[in-house]
Amino acid sequence: xxxxxxxxxxxxxxxxxxxxxxxxxxxxxxxxxxxxxxxxxxxxxxxxxxxxxxxxxxxxxxxxxxxxxxxxxxxxxxxxxxxxxxxxxxxxxxxxxxxxxxxxxxxxxxxxxxxxxxxxxxxxxxxxxxxxxxxxxxxxxxxxxxxxxxxxxxxxxxxxxxxx
Ligand code: PNS
Numbered sequence: 001x002x003x004x005x006x007x008x009x010x011x012x013x014x015x016x017x018x019x020x021x022x023x024x025x026x027x028x029x030x031x032x033x034x035x036x037x038x039x040x041x042x043x044x045x046x047x048x049x050x051x052x053x054x055x056x057x058x059x060x061x062x063x064x065x066x067x068x069x070x071x072x073x074x075x076x077x078x079x080x081x082x083x084x085x086x087x088x089x090x091x092x093x094x095x096x097x098x099x100x101x102x103x104x105x106x107x108x109x110x111x112x113x114x115x116x117x118x119x120x121x122x123x124x125x126x127x128x129x130x131x132x133x134x135x136x137x138x139x140x141x142x143x144x145x146x147x148x149x150x151x152x153x154x155x156x157x158x159x160x161x162x163x164x
Pocket of ligand 1: 009010037075076077104
């Protein structure tokens, strides 16, 4: 599959919120490539190979593996998209706090590569306040994770925080 629509992100780790957005993107585009960025502005808990593998396992556990491929990329999003022939990327928009960052990124990406367009999707209400950051904090205190991440991610987090 050579998906022309990509869903880029840090996915540190993949949450139900990411899967919610991936499911909505599939409804529109029929196939999707989840692209895990190697480096991030944020401090990462999992390295790129781990994040890629956890995304792949989450996608399989959610039953989306036939329509979704997962890979990693390095460098600018627009360069990667040009290299792979992708023209559309998908991003999730939760509360208004996401808007400023996404708006800035969209306009800068458009300036660098006018042929590339971002499509912004909103998750269901239950996932509005869900983020990888919150998931990691809950995991670090041994909190309940089963409605926030898929089982593969839950056990990776438990292992990382020394509970397994
Ligand atoms: O999940 P995140 O951390 O919000 O994802 C951010 C991501 C990966 C989409 C963004 O950081 C990105 O595109 N990184 C690659 C480098 C790049 O192109 N930066 C944007 C310049 S406008």
